Amino acid sequence: MTGVVVMLVLTATVIVTLVALVLAERDMKSVIGDQQYSLLSSIAAQVDAQIEARKVLLASMADTIPANAASDPAAMQAFVDRHPVARKQFLNLHIFNREGMLLHTEGDHTSTTRPPNPRAREFFERAMAAGKPVVSLPYKSEITGLPSIMILHPVRDAQGKVAMLFGGSIDLSNTGFLDQIALQKPGQTGYLFIMTREGILLHHPDATRLLTHINARPGYNRATEMALDGFEGWVEATNKDGSDGIYSYKHLASTGWIIGARFPVDEAFAPMIAMRQHALLAAAIFAAVAGLLAWLLIQVLLRPLDRLHRHIGDIRSGSADISVLQRRRRDEIGGLSIAFHELMAEREKAQEAIRDNESLISNILERAPDAFVSCENTGIVTMWNRAAERIFGWSGEEAIGRDIAELIIPPDQRDAHRTGMTRFAQGGKGPMINARVRVTALHRDGREIPVELSIGSLRHGGAYYATAFLHDITERVEYEQKIAASEARFKQLARIDTLTGIANRLVFEEVLQQAILRSRRHRKPLALAYLDIDYFKEINDTQGHGAGDVVLREFAARLVASVRASDTVARLAGDEFVIVFEQVANAAEANRLAAKIVEAVRSPFMLDDEQRKVTTSMGVALHEGDDETCGELVARADSALYAAKRNGRDGYVVGD
Numbered sequence: 216m217t218g219v220v221v222m223l224v225l226t227a228t229v230i231v232t233l234v235a236l237v238l239a240e241r242d243m244k245s246v247i248g249d250q251q252y253s254l255l256s257s258i259a260a261q262v263d264a265q266i267e268a269r270k271v272l273l274a275s276m277a278d279t280i281p282a283n284a285a286s287d288p289a290a291m292q293a294f295v296d297r298h299p300v301a302r303k304q305f306l307n308l309h310i311f312n313r314e315g316m317l318l319h320t321e322g323d324h325t326s327t328t329r330p331p332n333p334r335a336r337e338f339f340e341r342a343m344a345a346g347k348p349v350v351s352l353p354y355k356s357e358i359t360g361l362p363s364i365m366i367l368h369p370v371r372d373a374q375g376k377v378a379m380l381f382g383g384s385i386d387l388s389n390t391g392f393l394d395q396i397a398l399q400k401p402g403q404t405g406y407l408f409i410m411t412r413e414g415i416l417l418h419h420p421d422a423t424r425l426l427t428h429i430n431a432r433p434g435y436n437r438a439t440e441m442a443l444d445g446f447e448g449w450v451e452a453t454n455k456d457g458s459d460g461i462y463s464y465k466h467l468a469s470t471g472w473i474i475g476a477r478f479p480v481d482e483a484f485a486p487m488i489a490m491r492q493h494a495l496l497a498a499a500i501f502a503a504v505a506g507l508l509a510w511l512l513i514q515v516l517l518r519p520l521d522r523l524h525r526h527i528g529d530i531r532s533g534s535a536d537i538s539v540l541q542r543r544r545r546d547e548i549g550g551l552s553i554a555f556h557e558l559m560a561e562r563e564k565a566q567e568a569i570r571d572n573e574s575l576i577s578n579i580l581e582r583a584p585d586a587f588v589s590c591e592n593t594g595i596v597t598m599w600n601r602a603a604e605r606i607f608g609w610s611g612e613e614a615i616g617r618d619i620a621e622l623i624i625p626p627d628q629r630d631a632h633r634t635g636m637t638r639f640a641q642g643g644k645g646p647m648i649n650a651r652v653r654v655t656a657l658h659r660d661g662r663e664i665p666v667e668l669s670i671g672s673l674r675h676g677g678a679y680y681a682t683a684f685l686h687d688i689t690e691r692v693e694y695e696q697k698i699a700a701s702e703a704r705f706k707q708l709a710r711i712d713t714l715t716g717i718a719n720r721l722v723f724e725e726v727l728q729q730a731i732l733r734s735r736r737h738r739k740p741l742a743l744a745y746l747d748i749d750y751f752k753e754i755n756d757t758q759g760h761g762a763g764d765v766v767l768r769e770f771a772a773r774l775v776a777s778v779r780a781s782d783t784v785a786r787l788a789g790d791e792f793v794i795v796f797e798q799v800a801n802a803a804e805a806n807r808l809a810a811k812i813v814e815a816v817r818s819p820f821m822l823d824d825e826q827r828k829v830t831t832s833m834g835v836a837l838h839e840g841d842d843e844t845c846g847e848l849v850a851r852a853d854s855a856l857y858a859a860k861r862n863g864r865d866g867y868v869v870g871d
């Protein structure tokens with residue numbers, strides 16, 4: 216954070232400095248340009264003044280020039296000698312006739328009578344027409360070979376007619392005419408130059424370019440084009456060598472020439488660049504100092520926060536308790552300490568509650584009546600309570616850290632167990648999770664124990680655990696087995712007549728129904744016999760109920776012994792019995808069977824070592840595959856029985 220603050224201070228300082236520099240440089244450039252143009256205007260005024268002064272000088276001399284000066288060199292010489300100033304101001308003084316023929320030259324004492332060239336001719340005519348001094352176009356001096364100009368003044372005779380032309384030539388390089396200009400060049404590397412409005416250079420630091428056109432060099436300079444178009448003022452432009460400069464242009468009032476100045480940007484802005492470097496350096500130093508101060512300030516401000524941080528670390532490591540927090544401070548740190556103290560106090564309380572809960576849960580699990588086992592998803596046991604020790608025979612110490620499969624899973628179930636654990640480890644729940652199932656577990660001694668298993672899954676500390684309650688149901692299974700055996704006996708009992716041991720009414724009804732169906736299917740008749748012991752009540756009454764029971768048992772036994780195994784003998788109630796004969800060929804066979812049974816009963820019964828004659832009456836009904844119901848068949852057999860009774864008992868009747 217401190218670094219961020221320092222960086223912010225540094226960045227802000229640099230940005231402010233750069234913005235200030237950009238604004239200052241823009242203003243400074245404007246100042247330099249304006250200054251440059253002012254200087255140039257002043258120089259232009261000086262040049263104008265120099266030309267005007269020479270014009271005036273020439274005019275004043277022309278007024279006093281001797282009339283014979285053109286024809287008498289001595290007179291001309293004497294005249295010039297009387298004007299030493301003119302000798303200094305002009306390279307040569309000349310006298311021309313009206314046709315432009317040079318009549319006399321003073322200075323180098325050479326003379327020529329050559330007629331003027333067309334350009335000179337035009338210049339002479341202009342001078343004569345003007346009637347006042349005029350300045351020539353620049354030309355190359357025949358004497359010096361240097362750029363020169365000439366001021367020409369018409370000289371009039373007594374009649375006011377132009378008698379001759381008086382001229383003074385000026386060497387633009389050597390007469391000191393422009394020396395002052397050169398001295399006022401901008402900076403060290405800047406320079407001044409003069410060109411005609413057509414672009415012919417009259418003055419330039421590069422002497423080879425004199426009297427050549429400014430655009431004789433290939434390339435383009437926007438400032439030059441602007442100047443040739445009449446621009447006055449200053450402008451920033453790139454020259455033909457690719458170098459930037461500030462260009463100023465001013466037109467001379469006297470000649471229309473353009474005086475220009477070039478000030479290279481490198482030099483013009485050198486102070487500004489230096490100032491920029493100084494400013495940036497100063498800004499950097501300022502920023503560094505400000506950043507350092509900010510850092511120190513932050514350190515001081517953060518010291519209490521550091522202390523708080525240290526205290527929190529001590530509290531976390533356990534080397535201090537929450538009382539070390541400085542809650543008396545009346546600042547933000549104090550507020551933070553109070554809030555943190557409260558938070559820690561609440562946390563400690565919550566942790567204590569969690570510990571209590573964990574201890575309670577641990578105790579509950581440890582003392583649970585059922586075995587509680589937890590294991591990692593690899594099967595390694597992590598918890599094993601007392602009930603697990605008791606039920607499976609392994610102590611907690613022995614079991615924890617071992618594979619649950621080795622401890623309690625019967626060998627034939629281990630493959631299935633491992634498949635389930637692998638699926639659990641891969642995140643799948645499997646059908647066993649959250650289900651209550653009855654399985655077999657293994658005791659340490661090899662016994663298989665039936666258990667009721669409830670498996671759950673638990674995520675703790677980023678890992679998944681399988682948890683299981685195993686309830687030993689050995690006693691329940693034994694009890695259930697006993698109940699099942701008892702119930703089986705009770706069915707059995709429900710289907711047997713307890714006194715005689717033969718089928719009861721329930722079985723009879725089932726058997727009859729099935730027999731009728733079979734009879735219809737196989738188209739074989741069946742016979743139903745309905746029997747009743749004759750005068751049975753009398754036996755009970757005379758010899759007691761026990762003797763009656765003996766008769767009933769013996770009677771049933773004789774019936775069973777008299778029929779085929781596929782036939783069914785049942786006692787309906789009291790002394791009433793029935794026999795279902797399956798696959799009876801016809802009524803004749805039914806008669807034969809009935810006779811055989813009646814005969815079998817006739818043999819005396821042994822009651823209390825006494826013989827007693829017992830007889831039975833029997834009604835038989837034949838069923839031959841029609842739609843007759845069980846009830847209808849029984850009713851027919853019953854009425855046949857009554858018919859037998861009516862016939863005097865101890866006999867049978869086979870019904871229609």
Ligand SMILES: Nc1nc2c(ncn2[C@@H]2O[C@H](COP(=O)(O)OP(=O)(O)OP(=O)(O)O)[C@@H](O)[C@H]2O)c(=O)[nH]1
Pocket residue numbers: 714747748749750751752753755759760761762763764767788789790860864
């Ligand atoms: N000892 C004994 N007697 C029974 C039992 N069930 C019914 N009885 C008796 O059997 C007798 C049946 O008599 P009935 O069949 O009505 O009359 P019966 O004396 O046999 O006369 P008929 O049938 O007309 O020859 C009744 O006295 C019943 O109390 C039993 O399980 N044991």
